[in-house]
Amino acid sequence: MNDEQQMLRDSAERYLRDNYDFAARQAMADQGIGIDEQHWQNFVAMGWTAMSFTEQDGGFGFGLAAIGQLAELFGYHLVREPMLESALLAGEVIAAGTEQAKQSLLPAIMDGSALATIPYPTDTGPELSERNGRRTVRGRLEYVPSGGTATHLVTPASHGSAPAWVIVDLQAPGVQRQTFLTHDGRLGAHVTLDTDLEDSDLLLSGDDAQQMQTTVYQRAMLLAAAEGVGAMQGALDLTVDYTRQRQQFGQPLSAFQALQHRMADMLIQVELARSLVTAACDAVDGNSDQALTLSLAAKAKVDSAARRVTQEAIQMHGGIATTNEYRVGHYFKRMALLESWPQHRDQVIEAFIQGRQPVN
Amino acid sequence: MWASEQKPIEDGTPAEVTVDSHEAFRDSVRTFLGQALTPELKRAGELTTSVFSDFEAALKWHKILHAQGWVAADWPEEYGGPGWDIHQRYIFQEECKLANAPSLVMMGIQMLGPMLMHYGTEEQKNHYLPRMLSGEDIWCQGYSEPGAGSDLASLKTTAVRDGDDYVVSGTKIWTSMAHHANQIFCLVRTDKTVKPQAGISFLLVDLQSPGITITPIVSLDGQVEQCQVFFDDVRVPVANLVGEENDGWSVAKFLLEFERGGHNFTIDVKKQLRKIHHQAQQTPWQDGSRAEDPVFQHRLAEAEIDAMALEQTELRIKGAVATGGNPGALSSLVKVVGTELGQRLNELAMDLAGPAAGPMNLEALNPGFDGDTCVPEHALTTMAEYINNRASTIYGGTAEIQRSIIAKKVLGL
Ligand SMILES: Cc1cc2nc3c(=O)[nH]c(=O)nc-3n(C[C@H](O)[C@H](O)[C@H](O)COP(=O)(O)OP(=O)(O)OC[C@H]3O[C@@H](n4cnc5c(N)ncnc54)[C@H](O)[C@@H]3O)c2cc1C
Numbered sequence: 001m002n003d004e005q006q007m008l009r010d011s012a013e014r015y016l017r018d019n020y021d022f023a024a025r026q027a028m029a030d031q032g033i034g035i036d037e038q039h040w041q042n043f044v045a046m047g048w049t050a051m052s053f054t055e056q057d058g059g060f061g062f063g064l065a066a067i068g069q070l071a072e073l074f075g076y077h078l079v080r081e082p083m084l085e086s087a088l089l090a091g092e093v094i095a096a097g098t099e100q101a102k103q104s105l106l107p108a109i110m111d112g113s114a115l116a117t118i119p120y121p122t123d124t125g126p127e128l129s130e131r132n133g134r135r136t137v138r139g140r141l142e143y144v145p146s147g148g149t150a151t152h153l154v155t156p157a158s159h160g161s162a163p164a165w166v167i168v169d170l171q172a173p174g175v176q177r178q179t180f181l182t183h184d185g186r187l188g189a190h191v192t193l194d195t196d197l198e199d200s201d202l203l204l205s206g207d208d209a210q211q212m213q214t215t216v217y218q219r220a221m222l223l224a225a226a227e228g229v230g231a232m233q234g235a236l237d238l239t240v241d242y243t244r245q246r247q248q249f250g251q252p253l254s255a256f257q258a259l260q261h262r263m264a265d266m267l268i269q270v271e272l273a274r275s276l277v278t279a280a281c282d283a284v285d286g287n288s289d290q291a292l293t294l295s296l297a298a299k300a301k302v303d304s305a306a307r308r309v310t311q312e313a314i315q316m317h318g319g320i321a322t323t324n325e326y327r328v329g330h331y332f333k334r335m336a337l338l339e340s341w342p343q344h345r346d347q348v349i350e351a352f353i354q355g356r357q358p359v360n
Numbered sequence: 361m362w363a364s365e366q367k368p369i370e371d372g373t374p375a376e377v378t379v380d381s382h383e384a385f386r387d388s389v390r391t392f393l394g395q396a397l398t399p400e401l402k403r404a405g406e407l408t409t410s411v412f413s414d415f416e417a418a419l420k421w422h423k424i425l426h427a428q429g430w431v432a433a434d435w436p437e438e439y440g441g442p443g444w445d446i447h448q449r450y451i452f453q454e455e456c457k458l459a460n461a462p463s464l465v466m467m468g469i470q471m472l473g474p475m476l477m478h479y480g481t482e483e484q485k486n487h488y489l490p491r492m493l494s495g496e497d498i499w500c501q502g503y504s505e506p507g508a509g510s511d512l513a514s515l516k517t518t519a520v521r522d523g524d525d526y527v528v529s530g531t532k533i534w535t536s537m538a539h540h541a542n543q544i545f546c547l548v549r550t551d552k553t554v555k556p557q558a559g560i561s562f563l564l565v566d567l568q569s570p571g572i573t574i575t576p577i578v579s580l581d582g583q584v585e586q587c588q589v590f591f592d593d594v595r596v597p598v599a600n601l602v603g604e605e606n607d608g609w610s611v612a613k614f615l616l617e618f619e620r621g622g623h624n625f626t627i628d629v630k631k632q633l634r635k636i637h638h639q640a641q642q643t644p645w646q647d648g649s650r651a652e653d654p655v656f657q658h659r660l661a662e663a664e665i666d667a668m669a670l671e672q673t674e675l676r677i678k679g680a681v682a683t684g685g686n687p688g689a690l691s692s693l694v695k696v697v698g699t700e701l702g703q704r705l706n707e708l709a710m711d712l713a714g715p716a717a718g719p720m721n722l723e724a725l726n727p728g729f730d731g732d733t734c735v736p737e738h739a740l741t742t743m744a745e746y747i748n749n750r751a752s753t754i755y756g757g758t759a760e761i762q763r764s765i766i767a768k769k770v771l772g773l
Contacts, residue, residue, distance in 0.1 A: 030582075120715060143715035180734045182718040183581075183743055190734060248511035258760060307707070314750050318509050318758065319534045322579055322586075322751045329580040329747070336746065340714040346655060 005066040011046060012070055016077040022327050025078060029185030030324075034149030035081045035115070044112035049087040053095055057106055063285035064219070068226040068277060075230025078330050080185045082117060082146035089220050090116030090154040093165050093212055097203030101167060104200070105152070116167070117150040119143075119191070121217050121342055125156040126193050128164055128202070135197045137166055140190065145341065148179030148187030154203070156213055163209040167201050168193060184334040218292060220342040221299045222284065225277045228302035228335055232270045235313035235331040239263060242317055242328075259316055266312055269305040276301050296352040303345040306335035382447050389455045396424050397461055404727040405460030409744035410751075412585055413462035414727050415540045421462045422495045431493055432469045439477060439485070440493050446682050454627045458634070465537055468492040468499035472545050475615045479562075479603040488564070502532035502546035502565075502589060503612065510761050512547070513556040513609065517591060519548040519563060525595040526550075526563065531588060534755070538574050538587035542567050547608050554606070562608035564600040571595075581744040582722055616757065625698025626671040632705040633667060636660065636712065639738040643712045650712055659711075663704055670697050689769035692762040699752040700759065706746040717743040 001009070020039065028036055043049065052067060053059025071084055091109050094101055094116070108114035119141040126139025137157055144153065153168045168175060174195030182188045204212050240263060243253035253259055280294035288294075310332035314321040321328045339345050397405075401424075404417030412418070425431035433449050435441025444452065464470075469492055476485055491497040508515040517530025528548055538544065544565050551559030567574070571594040576584040603611040640650040640660070650656045677690050710717055716739035724733040724740060733740060753759040767773045 143718055178732075178734055180719040180721070183720055183747070184718075188718055247507075248509060248514075250511075256760075258763075311703075311750065315753060315759070318754050319504065319586075319751075322748075322754065324578040324580055324582060329750075332750070333580065333743075333747065336710060336743065337715075337718050339710070340717070344711075344714050346711065 001065075001069070005062070005069060008051075008062070008066055009069045009073070012048070012073050015042065015046065016073055016079065020077045020079060022078065022330075023325075025080065026185065026324065026330075029080060029181075032181050032187065034146065034187040039079075040081055040083070040112055043081065043083050044110070048083060049091075049112055050110045052088050052091065053106065053110065057095055057102065058110060064222060064281040065278070065285050068222065068281040071223045071226035072230035072233075072277075075227035075232075075334075076234040078185075078231075078234070078327070078334065082115065082149065082186070084223055085117055085146060085220075086115045086150070088223060089118045089216055090152065090167075092216055092219065093118070093154045093203055094167065096208070096212060097165070097167070098200045100200035101203055105167070114152055115146075115150045116152040116154050117144060117146045118216065118220070119145075119147075119153065119155050121213070122156065124158045125163075126158075126166075128157045128159040128166065128197075135199070135202070136195065137168060137197055138194045140192045142190050144189050144191050146186055147177060147189030147191050153191060156209070159202075159205055162206055163213065164205040165203040165209050165212055166197060167203055168195060168197070172196075182337065184337050185330070214292075217342045218284070218295050221348070222277070222280055222295050224338045224341055225273070225295075225298045225302040226281070228306045228338060229270065229274045229277050231331045231335055232266075232273065232302075232306050232309040235310050235328055236263070236266045236270055238328050239266070239313045239316050242320075246318075253316070262312055262316065266309045269309050273298070273302045273305045293352065293355050296348055296355065300345060300348045300352060303339050303348070307339070310335050382451060385448050386451050386455065389452055390459075392428065392430075393455060393459045393461065396428070397421075397459055400727055401462055402460045404462040407725050407727055407741060408463055409581065409583075409725065409741045410585060410748035411463060412465065412537065415465070415537070417462040417727055418465055419495055419498075422464055425464075426493055426495060431464070431495075432473065434470065435473060435477075439473075439489050446678055450624060450627075450678070453624055454630070457627045457631050465498055465540070467501045467537065467541075467545075468497060468543075471501060471615055472499050475611060476602065478614060479611050481599075483599070484564070484602065497543045498537065498541040499543045499545060500535050500538045500541040500567075502535055502538075502544045504534045505531060506533050506588075510758055512612075513560065515547055515549060515560065517546065517548050518552075519550050519561060519596070521550075521598070522595075524598050526598060526601075528563070528565065528591045528594040528596055531590045533588045534577070534586045535589050536586050536755075538567070538589050539576050539584060544589065545602075547612055550608075551606050557609040559606055560608040560612070561605050562602040562611040563596055564602060565591075565594065565596050569594050569596065579748065581747045582720055583725075583744075623695075623698070624674060625694060625702070626667070626674050629667045629670060629698065629701055629705065632702060632709075633660075633664060635738075636705060636708050639709060639712045639742075642736065642738045643714075656708075656711065660708060663701065663708060666697075666701050666704075670694070670701060673697070689765050692757070692765040693770075695756065696753075696759050696762045696766075699749075702752060703749055706742075706749050709742045710746050713739040713742040717746070720744075 047060060048070060050059040051062040054061050067088060074084060087109055094105050105114060109116060120143060126137050128137050141155060151170055153170055155166060157164045157166050170177065172195050176192040178190040179187055243259060246253045276298040280298040283291040283294045313328050314332055317328055320326050401417055401421055404414040422431055430442055432441045433444060433452050437443035473489060473492055476488060503512060505515050505517060517528065517532065519526035519528045532546065544567055546563045546565055547560050548563050549559055550561040571592040573590040575588045577586045577588060578584055640656065643650040645653045674694060677694065716735040719734050721733060721735065721740060723729050725744065
């Protein structure tokens with residue numbers, strides 16, 4: 001980690017530890033409130049929405065190595081505001097889009113007044129068509145993450161047989177949302193589009209759009225994996241602390257070797273996953289030809305490790321872990337849902353098989 | 361392989377459940393279920409995401425079964441049971457489960473009932489057993505406390521003798537269904553001067569008694585099934601003591617074996633498997649469905665093989681019990697295998713649901729709901745089941761405690 005990264009990490013760690021209160025988070029989530037405005041403003045003030053954009057665009061030009069650190073902290077503190085998704089996924093596409101879109105939207109993403117999200121990858125996406133001089137996008141996107149909180153949707157689309165990316169204002173006429181609370185305390189939505197677009201809303205088309213598809217979903221995968229490392233670490237730390245304090249049979253649970261070994265196994269899993277995620281982030285930042293393979297490996301590793309680690313955390317807590325009020329089960333729920341984001345874990349492994357070097 | 365004083369599974373006398381003579385019985389159960397299970401009750405069964413179904417539906421079903429004389433399938437005839445043999449009981453449970461009947465609240469009939477038959481006074485039996493059958497009394501189980509979970513014997517809720525009453529103070533936690541129940545059976549401390557197990561008594565307490573407060577606990581899936589129950593100088597007649605004073609531990613141990621051993625995990629697992637096959641057919645994958653995906657099928661087949669091993673083990677145990685054996689530590693073996701396999705099946709269902717596991721759907725999980733749901737029917741309960749079933753290796757004695765019992769009692773370590 002260089003100095004800048006270390007500073008970012010330290011300040012984020014301090015802020016989240018001192019201010020991101022779990023009980024308050026959960027109270028808001030239970031009421032169906034998508035984001036905590038206070039935190040949102042503070043995240044913006046700390047520059048997190050501007051991290052990944054280039055300096056010309058008004059950002060700090062941080063790579064994935066630094067951003068991964070932040071994602072890990074978000075996982076650890078169970079941050080549910082989709083800030084990284086907005087800035088790093090949707091924002092990445094906008095930054096590569098038309099000058100006009102960039103000028104009107106990047107400042108809004110960076111100052112937090114706009115919150116953009118991307119959908120699950122689709123084979124074809126909604127359809128773009130031109131008729132009587134109007135450009136229209138039509139289609140349905142299901143389970144859009146934070147689709148109930150976002151102001152904008154940045155989505156792949158098909159333009160005839162060519163791929164494209166467009167941005168849609170979710171408040172525009174012709175956009176319908178069916179919003180729902182998800183088990184990780186967020187507001188997802190099914191989004192139905194039948195709406196007109198401005199020229200500048202067509203962000204990318206053709207090969208650029210195709211390329212962006214790979215870049216963005218690879219990033220999404222890595223962000224989720226980095227978040228997972230943080231979530232696993234959080235689940236492990238809680239388990240270690242809890243078993244130290246909880247007494248049964250006249251001794252702390254942590255004194256039972258049967259549990260000690262399993263906590264050691266949890267740590268092993270967390271560290272293995274962390275190694276792959278760090279290597280994958282570095283590979284992406286360095287444009288290595290191993291970047292994709294490492295990213296897939298990192299996500300697949302986090303998927304399986306997180307299942308095990310968060311399940312074990314619940315088991316070793318006992319009854320307390322099954323309550324909504326207690327933190328540890330929320331790691332479990334979040335990681336269960338990240339298993340299929342942005343792709344199903346079996347698809348990730350499938351892609352890994354397709355891409356790996358033949359053994360001779 | 362089984363080194364020990366206590367041979368886990370007696371050889372001989374294999375219990376073959378689907379013997380021909382019972383096919384007629386199975387048909388009669390099916391006919392009954394075809395008529396008695398209304399669509400709403402079935403819906404409640406389909407939407408069950410934990411060991412408990414929607415309470416109203418469960419109570420309705422309880423009363424229907426009671427009218428038929430079948431509500432206490434395991435009870436002998438003299439107490440109002442149907443007097444079925446072990447095979448008939450299994451068939452009945454299996455048919456109910458696979459037909460999506462709601463699950464009954466089991467703490468009365470399955471847990472306390474057999475215990476009262478064994479330890480209860482005539483008055484207790486005459487008073488409580490009929491009310492259990494009719495559904496007039498709904499029981500909950502007050503064992504665990506904030507400080508006493510696996511180490512149950514360290515429980516602190518006290519009962520102090522005062523004239524013809526005990527005065528009970530303390531708190532019980534994780535009490536399932538306490539918010540619906542009107543009665544609770546409790547383990548309480550009646551002697552603090554002896555070793556922990558020797559100072560515990562078993563008490564029946566009316567939840568309407570002054571001094572009782574019930575606080576619901578919201579579970580991870582957003583629903584309430586457990587509560588904390590507070591006792592603040594609650595007066596309980598001495599006549600409500602079951603067994604001898606300070607002999608509650610042996611009463612409780614008897615009951616725990618019923619809790620673990622009386623359950624047929626194979627039936628739960630079969631229902632889960634059936635659901636997964638169905639869900640796989642409806643889950644698109646590449647150019648077909650997950651039912652045609654060899655990777656998924658391989659994983660599923662491995663779980664099915666374990667389910668078969670579980671079934672054959674349960675049958676061997678039944679064979680032993682039918683010839684007069686006690687399931688003893690075997691109930692621990694089956695509990696570990698049954699619950700952990702159930703959890704693996706939940707994971708397979710999660711593999712199928714993908715993003716559809718996300719939405720919480722709290723309203724749509726209510727059997728009376730008739731609006732639009734935002735996920736396909738086959739994925740409606742997947743995540744809630746995955747979450748809630750984590751508790752199956754915690755309640756009724758944790759998986760760790762069961763393994764300790766096996767190590768001690770079977771392996772003799
Ligand atoms: C959904 C649900 C429903 C329940 N319903 C009821 C009910 O109706 N009535 C009731 O009385 N109780 C009920 N319980 C409580 C249940 O019986 C307890 O949760 C259980 O006994 C475990 O106790 P605990 O939660 O205090 O965990 P603890 O005993 O604190 O255990 C925490 C962890 O430590 C492990 N551990 C403990 N001791 C050892 C050891 N010696 N060696 C190795 N590992 C050890 C445990 O296995 C567990 O993994 C319910 C619990 C749940 C989750």
